Amino acid sequence: MPVAHIAAINLECPDPADLARFWAAMLDGEVAVQTPDFCAVKAGPLHLGAVRVDGYRPPTWPSGERSQQIHFDLAVDEPDDLDDAEARAIELGAVREEQQPAPERFRVLRDPAGHPFCLRG
Structure with missing residues (x-):
């Protein structure tokens, strides 16, 4: 328990x-x-x-100047919907991170306050 x-x-x-x-x-x-x-x-x-x-100062990932502080991994319901999920997140106010370590599997974005998060297919 x-x-x-x-x-x-x-x-x-x-x-x-x-x-x-x-x-x-x-x-x-x-x-x-x-x-x-x-x-x-x-x-x-x-x-x-x-x-x-x-x-407030947002994280500077991937630079270590200011750590990520927190990082969410969000699962997309259908792996084939990763492009659509990314587009919708950006429409809502997210920003696509320039560095994308594995864009075929996940996308790195930032929320409006600069916290990085991933959308995973």
């Missing part, structure tokens, strides 16, 4: 509302909490929080 389960993951950012809207759309979730300094997206049993940090 586990000691605990993950209830929430929180991401630092400059604009919690913007980041929450992005992740709610990406994960088919809903913004369940919204204040000027904190928003939470309910996505299934998990809450993904966005916390305002003054002077």
Whole structure:
């Protein structure tokens, strides 16, 4: 029996509302909490929080100057839909990372606050 389960993951950012809207759309979730300094997206049993940090500086992956801080791997329902999933993520506000280690298997993008994440086919 586990000691605990993950209830929430929180991401630092400059604009919690913007980041929450992005992740709610990406994960088919809903913004369940919204204040000027904190928003939470309910996505299934998990809450993904966005916390305002003054002077926030995004990760610099692949450079080690500022670490990734966190990295999500998101599974695309159908492996053949990887191109469509990438296009939709960009439409929602993601940015495609220039460095793509294995684009036939996964795509590296950044959320609106600069956190890297992968879409996997």
